[in-house]
Amino acid sequence: MPAITIKPGIHWIGINDRTTDLFEGIWPISGTGVSYNSYVVSDEKTALIDLVKDTAESSFLDQLQDVVQPADLDYIVLNHMEPDHTGAINVLRSLAPDATIVCSAKAKPMLESFFGITEGVRIVADGETISLGNKALQFFAAPFVHWPETMVTYEPTERVLFPCDAFGGYGALRGVIFDDECTDMAFYEQESLRYYVNIVARFSGPVLRAIDKLGALDIDVIAPSHGLIWRQDPSRIVALYAEWARYATEPAHAGVTLIYGSMYGKTEEMMNAVAEGVAKVDVPLQIFDAARTHASYVLPSLWTKSGVIVGAPTYEVSLFPPVAHMLEMAMHKRIKNRKAAYFGSYGWSKGARHDCEKLTAGLDWDWTQALEVRGRPTGADLHAAEDLGETFAKSLLLG
Numbered sequence: 001m002p003a004i005t006i007k008p009g010i011h012w013i014g015i016n017d018r019t020t021d022l023f024e025g026i027w028p029i030s031g032t033g034v035s036y037n038s039y040v041v042s043d044e045k046t047a048l049i050d051l052v053k054d055t056a057e058s059s060f061l062d063q064l065q066d067v068v069q070p071a072d073l074d075y076i077v078l079n080h081m082e083p084d085h086t087g088a089i090n091v092l093r094s095l096a097p098d099a100t101i102v103c104s105a106k107a108k109p110m111l112e113s114f115f116g117i118t119e120g121v122r123i124v125a126d127g128e129t130i131s132l133g134n135k136a137l138q139f140f141a142a143p144f145v146h147w148p149e150t151m152v153t154y155e156p157t158e159r160v161l162f163p164c165d166a167f168g169g170y171g172a173l174r175g176v177i178f179d180d181e182c183t184d185m186a187f188y189e190q191e192s193l194r195y196y197v198n199i200v201a202r203f204s205g206p207v208l209r210a211i212d213k214l215g216a217l218d219i220d221v222i223a224p225s226h227g228l229i230w231r232q233d234p235s236r237i238v239a240l241y242a243e244w245a246r247y248a249t250e251p252a253h254a255g256v257t258l259i260y261g262s263m264y265g266k267t268e269e270m271m272n273a274v275a276e277g278v279a280k281v282d283v284p285l286q287i288f289d290a291a292r293t294h295a296s297y298v299l300p301s302l303w304t305k306s307g308v309i310v311g312a313p314t315y316e317v318s319l320f321p322p323v324a325h326m327l328e329m330a331m332h333k334r335i336k337n338r339k340a341a342y343f344g345s346y347g348w349s350k351g352a353r354h355d356c357e358k359l360t361a362g363l364d365w366d367w368t369q370a371l372e373v374r375g376r377p378t379g380a381d382l383h384a385a386e387d388l389g390e391t392f393a394k395s396l397l398l399g
Contacts, residue, residue, distance in 0.1 A: 001014065001016070001063075001173070001175070001177075002063070002066055003040070003063060003066040003067045004177055006039070006158075006160065006221060006223060006229065006231070007158035007160055007220075007221065008158065009041060009042045009043055009135060009158070010039060010040070010041050010042075010155065010158055010160055011039065011040045011042070011067045012037060012038075012039060012177055012223070012229065013038050013039065013040060013060070013063035013064055013066065013067060014035050014036060014037040014038060014063065014173065014177070015035065015036045015038075015052050015056045015059050015060055015063070016033060016034075016035050016172040016173055017029075017033055017034050017035070017036065017053075017056065017172065018033040018172050020033075020034070023170065023198075024199070026198075026296075027170075027194075027198045027199075027294075027296045028294050028296055028297075029170055032170050032171050032172065032191055033170075033171065033172025034170050034171065034172060034226055034227075035171070035172055035173045035226055035227060036051075036052040036053065036056060036060075036084060036085070036225065036226065037050070037177075037223065037224065037225050037226065037227075037229070038050050038051055038052060038060065038063075038064075038225075039162055039223055040064070040067045040068055041132060041135060041137065041155055042067070042068065042132075043132040043133035043134055043135040044132060044133030044134075045074040045075065045131075045132040045133060046068050046072060046073055046074050046075070046132070047073070047074060047075035047076070047077055047102075047130075047132060047137055048064070048068075048073055048075070048076050048077065048092075048099075049077040049079065049137075049153055049162045050077065050078065050079055050080070050085045050162070050164060050225050051076075051078070051085055051086055051087065051088040051089055051092065052084070052085070052087060052088050053083055053084045053085075053087035053088070054083070054087030054088060054091075055087070056087075056088070057087070057088045057091050060088055061088075061091070061092075061095070070092060070095035070096040070099075071095060071096055071098075072096075073096045073099040074099060074100065074132075075099060075100050075101075075102050075130065075132075075137070076089070076092065076093075076096065076099050076100070076101045076102065077102045077103075077137065077153055077162075078101060078102065078103040078107060078111070079103075079150060079151050079152060079153055079162065079163075079164035079225075080107075080147060080149070080150045080151075080164040080165055080225075081103075081107050081110040081111065081114060081147065081149055082147060082165070083114065085164060085165075085225055086111075086114065086115070089101075089111075089115055089117065090115055090116075090117070093117065093120075097120075098120075099120070100120055100121070100122050101117065101120055101121045101122065102121075102122050102124055102130065102137075102139075103121065103122075103123065103124070103149070103151075104123065104124065104139075104141060104149050104150075104151045105123045105125075105149075106143075106148050106149035107149035107151075108121055108123055110149060124139045124151070125139075126139070126140060126141040126151075127139070127140065134157060135155055135157045135158070136155065136156055136157065137153050137154070137155060138153070138154045138155075138156060139151050139152070139153055139154075140152050140154065140213060140214065142163070142166065142206070142210040142213070143206060144203045144206035145163075145165065145166050145200070145203060145206050145207055145210050146165060146199060146200050146202075146203045146206075150164060150165070150166075152164060152166065152210075152214070154214075154217055154219075156218075158220065158221070159217075159218050159219055159220040159221065160219075160220065160221040160222075160223055161214065161217065161219050161221070161222050161223065161234075162223050162224075162225075163214075163222060163223075163224055163225075164224065164225045165199065165200070165224070165225055165226065166200075166207070166210065166224065166241070167192075167222050167224045167230070167237045167238065167241055168192070168195060168224035168225055168226035168227045169188055169189075169191045169192030169193075169194075169195040169196075169224075169226060169227035169228070170191040170192070170194060170195045170226065170227070171187060171188050171191040171192075171227055171228075173227075173228070177228065177229050178228065178229050178230075178231050178232070179228050179229070179230045179231065179232050179233060179236070179237075180231065180232035180233075182228060188227060188228050189240065190300075191227070192227060192237065192240065193240070193244060193300045193303075193304070194296060194297065194299075194300050195226065195227070196241065196244050196300075197244070197299045197300045197302075197303045197333065198296050198299060201244070201245075201248065201299075201303060201333050201334075201335075202332070202333055202334055204244070204245035204246075204247070204248035204249075205245075205248065205249075207241060207242075207245040208242065208245045208246070211238060211241065211242055211245075219234055220234070221234060222234040222237060222238070224237075244303070244304070247303055247304060248334065248336070249336075251306060251337070251399075252303070252304055252305055252306040252338070253284070253304060253305060253306060254283050254284075254305075254306050254307070254396040254397055255283050255284035255285065255286075255301075255304070255305035255306060255307060255396070256278050256283060256284070256285045256286070256305060256307045256308070256309055256389075256392070256393055256396070257286055257288070257298070257301040257302050257305050257307070257308050257309070258271065258274065258275060258278070258285060258286065258287045258288070258308075258309045258311065259288050259290050259298060259308065259309070259310050259311070259312075259323060259326050260287070260288070260289060260290065260310070260311035260312060260323070261289065261290045261291050261311070261312045261313070261320040261322045261323045262289075262311075262313065263313050263315070263320070266313065266345040266373070266375065266376050266377060267311050267312060267313045267320075267343070267344050267345050269376075269377055269382065270311060270343050270344070270345065270371070270373065270377050270381070270382065270385045271287070271311045271343075271385075273377075273382040273383070273385035273386045273389070274309060274311065274343060274385045274386065274388055274389035275287060275389060276386050276389065277385070277386040277387060277388060277389025277390035277391070277392075277393065278309070278389040278390065278392070278393045279389075280389075280390045280393070281390060281393035281394050281396075281397070282397075283307075283393050283396055283397065284305065285393075286301040286305070288301070288326075290312075290320070290322035290323045290325070290326050291322040295325065295326055295329040298326055298329075299329060299330070299333060299335075302330055302333075302335050302338070303333070303335055305338075306338060306339060306396050307338065307339050307340070307341075307392060307393070307395075307396045308338045308339070308340045308341075308365070309340070309341045309342075309343070309388075309389065309392060310323060310327070310340065310341070310342050310343075310344075310356050311323075311342075311343045311344055312324075312342075312344045312352050312356075313344050313345050313346060313347075313352060314344065314345075314346035314347070314349060314350055314351045314352040315352070317349050317350075317351040318351050318352065318355055319351070319352040319355035319356060319359070320344075320352060323352075324355060324359060327356065327359040327360055328359060330360065330363065331359060331360065331362060331363060334363070335363060336363045336364050336365075337363070337364050337365070337366075338363070338365045338366070339365070339366045339368060339392075339395065339396060340356070340360070340365045340366065340367045340368065341367070341368055341369040341370065341388060341392045342356050342367065342369075342370045342371070342372075343370065343371040343372070343373075343385055343388060344371075344372060344373070345372070345373045345374070345375065345376070345377065346372060346373075346374055347374070347375065350372060352372075353370055353372060368392065368395065369388050369391065369392055371384055371385055371388050
């Protein structure tokens, strides 16, 4: 995609990545891709805001030269030091040796440790402005959204906010970059939620503080470093991020995340009965086979739904490992205050139920119902499993 004008003198230059399998080496994106959005702001002086990872340098430079020659850059703004936004810095520095690198005070030592750069760096304070002529760049600290050195950049003349990872999402851009041109908004909103829970959710408090801090700005366009650029309704992505961030401390929507694993199909029989019971109640239900589903796709459901039902066999006196991994990820992302229930089968010893409670001990989950079956579930056991699902789902509607 060639450079695209966002506002007069402000251009998107981005790279679509459809070949990386794992974002941050963890989160699957092979089916969705991701964009790395960079921006050029041109006036009497010219600034480049955020870069791309080192494997995309060649395409990135082609995009940049569609707007400006690298040697003509006056400023290179690094909002965030993560290498998917800074990987091209050494190559760019060799082509633009006179450009000043602009970053926060906490970013400067990272710039040295990641890339060995110590000279030609300007530290900007919270609220500081750099004039480009008629245009300007103003910088606001946004610590832990989602690294401690993060800042956002604002162009007040055209009212464009460049928030780097904030308000971003997975999903390579499909020929268009703006929200009002997008024909599959549901996809991008879902991928923004998955991105939020995978990458940012642990820092929901700082996200809400940053939203409050930036609330006084007059914003026409939000131009993040991943995903769509929001120009028709920038308040939409802000509202979504605020809603998702509040789930860290406020009640989630009534709904059930059913996570299960099954070695020989006995627990899966129970799972189907539990799901029948939940389906009798008007609450959303998502079902995940922990052995076949990456945590990336399970975490958004856990984050947004108030109820969790775990179905797993006992494996060597412990919780079935793939299910245990899901609960460990819930602990890592600090998904708190969920109502929970357990069902499962065992052979020669129990243990799975105890591990469920142990793994979530720091999350204040309320473990309510439990159903454990030795060997294969009987017809009566399956009816009990159905009752468990229905009773649990009804309890979510009572608060």
